[in-house]
Amino acid sequence: MNHTNTHQVQKDLRQLRLGLQRIPASESPATTLKALDYALSKTENSVRKQTEEYLRTVTTRLLVLPSIENIPNRCLEIPKWEPVLDFFPKMHWQGEDILRTSNNNEPRSPLSMQLHYKPAHTKNRTTLNQKCGISLPDVHRKCRSIANDHNIILGPPQKLRACEPKSHWNMAEFKEDKRKAKSKLQKWETVPGFTDEKSEAKVLLTPRTPPPSATSKNMDRACVLQGTPAICEGSKVMEVVSAHVNHSKYQFTITNGRIDTKEEHFCHFRQSFSLCWSSVAYALEALEKLLRDFAVPLAKVSGERLVEFAHGWDSGWTKAPPVINLLSVLENSEEVLGLVLSPGQRYKGECGVEAAVIHIQSCWRGRVARKAYQLLCRRKWAAGTIAISWLMHTQMIRVREALQARRLRQLENYRCRAQNLAANWKHIQSSKRTIIHIPSLGYSQSRRLNVRGFDIRQNLQMNRLAEIRDPKVEVIFICPTHLGEDILEYYYSALLMGDGATDTAGNRTTATTSCVRPFVILTPEAVDYFPNHNLCLTTLLKYSPHTLKRIKNLIQGKEAYIVGGLAHVDDLAVADELGVPILGPEPAIAQLYSTKSGCRKIFIAAEVEVPPGQGGIFSLKQLHETLARLMTENSDVKRWLFKIDPEPGGCGTAFCDVQHLSCYNWALNKYHRCGLGMWETKEIQESVLIRYLEEIPQWLERYARPAHTSCYPNWTSFIETFLSQGGAVEAYPPSDTVTCVTVDLLLEPGGHVITLSCGDQLQGSCQFEAVGSTVPQTSVHPQTLDSICARVGQVCLQHHIVGHVSLDLATFMDLGTTEQKVWAVDLDLRYSDQLAMTQMLQMMTGGSLNHHSGCLDVPMHVQGKHCEQQIADKTPVIPRRAVLGGHLFHSNLSMLYHSVFLKMCRAHGIGFNIQRKCGTVFALYDSSERRSMGMITVSEDLQGALVTFAHNLSIIHGEISASKMQEETNFKVLIKNIKDLLQRKQRTVRSKPAA
Structure with a gap:
């Protein structure tokens, strides 16, 4: 019975149940039986249709009579078909208790129970009988009569539907429900017409075959059933x-x-x-x-x-x-x-051969198909990769072209503003102006990433704030780090004191009550976003829109220009965003002539004396050949220097002494025998040159040493960087006493060269790196110094270099001629640390550097009853000497806050006397680590300034250090160098009268 007929039977039985419920209790059961008979007749018709379909299927199969065995000796036993409960269809029965009573506590008829099931086979009739006690007698009798007419053995359906697992049935509940149904059915046996139907419904259609023998009972039964799952x-x-x-x-x-x-x-x-x-x-x-x-x-x-x-x-x-x-x-x-x-x-x-052939062919075809599929996948992947790469390439080209166009536009705007700045420079200098100081170090990325404390290194020039000593100047200082309140308060007090010191009227009350000159310190917000990237300050400012907007508001309607540090390409972007000119060269020009090889070209063009050497070396063979030629031509040079082009100061310098060369004495003797005239011929120098070429490679590997071991620990690492970035070879001055002079020049856009500062360098632990200077310089005659500076400055202007320039000179006595020689050794196209310290010195003393006389002229205000005009006309000027130390480092300084440090110095009498214009001034620019600082000592003579400087270092070191503490500092080396310098000056003074 299919699902449609089954649902129809369920629907008829449900209607019958509802009809029985609507019948009053007073009526006779005859009406009930009529309704039941109508429902059963409809069920009989549907079953008849299913039976006819089943007979049509059975008649098409081959029927064979069973074997005839000893039938009389066996008892007649009619096999009955029973459903196999293990494979019984799953049914869902709503209402666990069949005998559940109604609201009026009367027993309800079994016909009123709701039974939902899916009758897939003829055994649903047996289930209906076992569950509900309903028997269908007429239907089964008619089915048996039809089977007898056709002499057909009827059994269960040919094929059962998919069965539920046995574990889904609870046999105990099933048997209990069956028992309850039977017990309830006994109460309805008194109703006429139900007894016969129930008894006949228990027997299904069974085959009329002779009973099987005892041995084949089970198998015959299996053949009859034909329903094994x-x-x-x-x-x-x-x-x-x-x-x-x-x-x-x-x-x-x-x-x-x-x-x-x-x-x-x-x-x-x-x-x-x-x-x-x-x-x-x-x-x-x-x-x-x-x-x-x-x-x-x-x-x-x-x-x-x-x-x-x-x-x-x-x-x-x-x-x-x-x-x-x-x-x-x-x-x-x-x-x-x-x-x-x-x-x-x-x-x-x-057919094994055919199967093998088929298997081989299928494997081969599968392999071929797989290879073709893999090739297709690879080509598809390659096509996708090429497409994505091409899209990215085109996008990069568009971005690159847009950036190039933008930078070209920025460069054109820079040149236009530079022309306007040069045309209006005199007017700008004489009017009120705003200077935007950006102490940026535009090193290469590899160089910036290797510098420890790069933000502190960029903040060493915080003393640029002292330029507000000019009443027409306002300063906007861009700071690369966040400053504490203690540093801001210190600079406010120092600049206020300096402003009072420069009052020409000598009225301290006026200076105290008046406000300090306007200055603003700004920190770009991008500092917080890029804490460990070591970006230069102009790049940080470029990505700080709020800071740029504030600068625009501060300079609106005013004459303003930018004074940067080492030029970078982002300087043009910042200047273009602010719409102001830059007092400095183009980034490309600055990067070209800031190198060791580039500055030699400037010095040679300026016709100033330079040390023997050559630049633009990029290979080891070129280095050996150049060094051999230079050593052959300059036999009196005892030390040779190797300088990396883009490295500033003495960080990228190495040296090697020729005394370790085995053939040097032989070459020197040959030089003396031949004399200077014959030695210049190439035939004589050729043998020495070949000998040098043979020994130089091994000599460099064994005896060459980097000057700054913290940057380059050995010669191998140094020469690798030297050859990758390029460098120069130079001779060290052939003298035991060599003095280095640093001169700061301002190349005005109008074409003038102005000397802003000059001083003799103080060497630290590295003899090629300056940690301070003595101002003004006393090593070179002022006229000689002015001549060198003027020539170098003019050549720089010809190469479109404007702004602040720092020139390094080396002076020594020639042993052969006993004359002083001055070599130009380095050129930095940027605002130097010495110039920043000099600005603070001039701010505190109110004096100015007189480069012609080589003195620091400090005005001394006379207190008396004379009128101001008389005081102004008769203001005396006294000379002063100063020692500037901008690179002081001590790891134990971090244990003290700046306020505690200043109180400690004040307790030891370390301070500045405003009336006498002598004493000590500190420069603070590190709020986080507090390990670095600067110091300025001013005295009446150079010896007093050096003694004061060394004395202050000794006191500070003693206060913050213990005997067993391990610290990193340059205090000890600097104290020792100052003592040696004082001893040399004393010997020089003693030797002058004898001469």
């Missing part, structure tokens, strides 16, 4: 077979995949299962084919298992049964299965 899992086949059949009665053999049809056991098996032979034949044929395909020599078949498997396998739906399920019907299944599973066994059987 299919075994879905191969691993359960052996368990099912062994559970139902312990010993096979119908056993026959298959030899080499062929059945002997005349064999006695096979004939007996075929005769015993002749009624269901059609389904068995399909299974047996499949088994034979499997055994032939795998060349199985002998297989013992269990007939009972074969029949059970045949009923479970529907050949119409599954053309080929599973191998494991099919082999489970064999008695020697394990042996056959092992043979079947052995590699290559399939190709030994029937």
Whole structure:
């Protein structure tokens, strides 16, 4: 019975139940029986249709009579079909208690119970009888009469639907419900018409066949039922077979995949299962084919298992049964299965060659197809990669072109503003103006990433704030780090004190009550976003829109220009954003002539004396050849220097002494024998040159040393950077006493060269790096110094270099001529640290550097009853000397806050006397680590300034250090160098009268 008819029966029974509920209790049960009879008649018609369809299916199959055995000796037993509960369809029964009472506590009829199920087979009628006690007598009698007319044995349906697992049934609940239904049904037996139907409904349509013998009872019953469920899992086949059949009665053999049809056991098996032979034949044929395909020599078949498997396998739906399920019907299944599973066994059987050919072809075609697919995937991936790369490439080209156009526009705007600045420079200097100080260090990325404390290094020039000593100047200082309140308060007080010191009227009350000159300190907000990237200050300012907006508001309607540090390409972007000119060269020009090789070109063009050497070295062979030639031409030079082009100061410098060269003494003796005239000929120098070339490589590897070991620990790392970035080779002055002078120049856009500061360098731990200077310088004659500065400045202006320039000179006494020589050794196109300290010195003292006299002229205000005009006319000017130290470092300074440090210095008498214009001034620019600082000492003479400087360092070091503490500092080395300098000056003073 299909689902539609089943639902129709359920609907009719539901309507019958509702009709019975609406019948009053006073009426006779005859009406109830009529309604029930109407419902059963409709059910009978639907069942009749299903029966006719089933008969049409059965008549098309081959029917074979069962074997006739000893029927009289057996008791007549009519087999009855019962549903197999393990494979019973799952039903859902609403209402656990069949005998549930209604609201009026009266028992309700079993017909009023709701039973929802899916009747997939004829055993639903039995379920209906067992569950609800409803019997359908007329329907079954008519079905049996039809079967008798056709002499057909009726049984359960041919194929059961998919069954639910046995674990889904609760047999205890099922039996309990059945028991309750039967007990409730006994109460309704008094109703006429129900007893016969119930008794007849218990018997289903059964086949009219002779009773089977005792030995074949189970198998005959299996043939009749034909409803054994299919075994879905191969691993359960052996368990099912062994559970139902312990010993096979119908056993026959298959030899080499062929059945002997005349064999006695096979004939007996075929005769015993002749009624269901059609389904068995399909299974047996499949088994034979499997055994032939795998060349199985002998297989013992269990007939009972074969029949059970045949009923479970529907050949119409599954053309080929599973191998494991099919082999489970064999008695020697394990042996056959092992043979079947052995590699290559399939190709030994029937059509094995064809199977091998098919397998080989399929594998080859699969391999070819896979290779083609992989090739297609690779090409598809390559096409996608090429497409994405091309899109990114085109996008990068567009971005690059846009950036180039933007930078070209910024450069053009810079040049236009530079022309306007040069044309209006005199007017700008004489009017009120705003200077935007950006102490940026535009080093390369590799150089910036290797500098420790790069933000503190950029903040060393915080003393630029002292330029507000000019009443027409306002300063906007861009700070690369966040400053504490203690530093801001210190500079406010120092600048206020300096402003009072420069009051020409000498009225301290006026200076105290008046406000300090306007200055603003700004920190870009991008400092917080890039804390560890070591970006230069102009780059940070470029990505700080709020700071740029504030600067625009501060300079609105005013004359303003930018004074930067080492030029960078982002300087143009910041200047273009603010719309102001830059007092400095273009970034490309600054990067070209700030190198060691570039500055030599400037010095040679300016016709100033330079040390013997050569720049633009990029290979090791070039270095050896150049060094050999220079050593041959300059035999009096005892030390040679190697300088990396873009490295500032002495960080990128290495040296090597020629005394370690084995052939140097031989070459020197030959030089003295030949004399200066003959030595200049190439024939004589050739032998020395060849000897140098042979020994220089090993000499450099063993004796060359970097000057700054913290940057380059050994010669290998130094020469690698030297050759990758380029460098120059120069001679060290051939003298024991060499003095380095630093001169700060201002190359005005109008074409004038102004000297702003000059001082003799103070060397620290590295002899090629200056940590301070003595101002003003006393090593070179002022006229000689002015001449050198003027020539260098003019050449720089010719190469479009404007702004602040720092020139380094080396002076020494020539041993051969006893004359002073001055070599130009370095050129920095930026605002120097010495100039920033000089600005603070002039702010505190109110004096000015007189480069012609080589003195720091400080005005001394006279207090008296004279008028201001007389005081102004007769203001005396006294000379002062100063020591500037901008690179002081001590790791223990971090233990003290700046306020505590200043109180400690004040307790030891370290301070500045405003009336006498002597004393000590500190420069603070580190709020986070507090390890670096600057110091200025002013005295009446140079010796007093040096002694004060060394004394202050000694006191500070003693206060913050202990005997067992390990610290990093340059205080000790600087104190020692100052003592040596004082001793040399004393010897020089003593030797002058004797001369």
